[in-house]
Amino acid sequence: MGLEWEQLVIDAADPVALGRWWCEALGWTVLNDSREEYEIRPEPDRLPGLLFGPAAEGKTGKNNVHLDFRPDDRDAEVERLLALGARYTDVGQRGDEPWVVLADPEGNEFCVLGNRSRG
Incomplete structure (x- = not known):
């Protein structure tokens, strides 16, 4: 089967600020620092990563x-x-x-x- 886990996408009110927080918390590398897709990974060529994008609405309950x-x-x-x-x-x-x-x-x-x- 040719399926590889690329990243976990996290909606955020401020994708850049949250992405920077997680980057510091994990000691990871920034691959893309755009407001639309702030992406971090353990290393540039290592998966999976975290991708932070803008949220249409705020968080309202416990994460699933x-x-x-x-x-x-x-x-x-x-x-x-x-x-x-x-x-x-x-x-x-x-x-x-x-x-x-x-x-x-x-x-x-x-x-x-x-x-x-x-x-």
Whole structure:
């Protein structure tokens, strides 16, 4: 099958500002810095990437799709992302999960996972 995942498209009130935020949060590279298609990737020739485009309307509820990240140190990464402008958010989690739910500056939820259990 000849299907390759190119990117995840994220609608944004300010695609450039949100794209820059994610670029800094992830340490990725900007491929296109236009207001219509602000695109970042881990490396110029590495997929998948994130593409930020203008939204016709603002975010109104919980995302149906979100990103999960597994850092080396969950708590340190959460603190770094909060310092960049992320915020804690509640999507109905119980409170004892090994992940932390955050939202980017436009309210898009994502998870910072804990250590992978080995066993």
